[in-house]
Amino acid sequence: MTECAVILAGGQANRMGGGDKGRLMLGGQSLIHRVIDRITPQVAALVLNANGDLSRFDDLRLPVVADSVADFPGPLAGVLAGMDWAAEQGHEWLISVAADTPCFPLDLAARLAECDTPVVLAATPDPKRGRLPQPTFGRWQVALRHDLRAALNDGVxxxxxxxxxxxxxxxxFGPDDFFNINTPEDLVWAERNLK
Known part of the structure; x- marks a missing residue:
């Protein structure tokens, strides 16, 4: 198994009123613990991307890396932080998953690895567009990190x-495989409908 994974938890959670969305509870377990449980068997190593006081995640017993690009530039900065960590660990590929998506597929990494392109994104069926990309769920060739850093520094x-x-x-993937929790209403829906 050559892939490692990054859990993207570096956002500001504005629609939830701030804080760490991954710490929200769903069915007696935090979102981030659900994500860890799902991705760990699929990869060789795992890192968390977050910003602010990183010690608040000490209880997870995972390495934590912050964005290396300032001012919360979004998920691409988290992917870059994961890529840099992956390169230090000797991994060629990085799988990215979001901390607010508790029920993504258990075969995510294997399915993404079926494509041999440098970047592979998960997608769900969309009646109008055919396929709707789920861009925080992807497989990234770690060697692209220098190009990604340059793009972020150029404002992408x-x-x-x-x-x-x-x-x-x-x-x-399936239509409901990447339901993510962005609002209090999403959390209520998930409590009623997700296993």
């Missing part, structure tokens, strides 16, 4: 602006 913030320029492929 949209994930697909960069991935499409770097040989992106999409892998189709």
């Amino acid at each position: 913030r949209k994930i697909r602006q960069w991935t499409q320029a770097n040989g992106e492929s999409l892998v189709l």
Whole structure:
């Protein structure tokens, strides 16, 4: 197993009123523990991307890396932080998952690895567009980190602006595989509907 993974938890959670969304409880377990439980069997190593006081995640017993680009530039900065960590550990590929998506597929890493392009993103069916990319769930060739750093420093913030320029492929999953919790209403829905 050559892949490692980064859990993206570096956002500001504005729609939830701030704080760490991953610490929200769902069915008696925090979102981040659910994510850790799902991704750990799929990869060789795991790192958490977060910002602020990183010691607040000491209880997770995971390495934690902050964005290396200032002013919360978004998920691409978390992917870059994960790539840099992966390179230090000798990994060629990085899987990214979001800390607020508690029920992503248990075969995510294997399915993404079926494509041999430098960047592979998960996607879900969309009646109008065919496939709707889920850009925080992807497989990234770690060697692209220098290009990604340059793009971020040049102001690129949209994930697909960069991935499409770097040989992106999409892998189709089920329609509900990437339900994420952005608002209090999402959490209520998840409590009623997710297992």
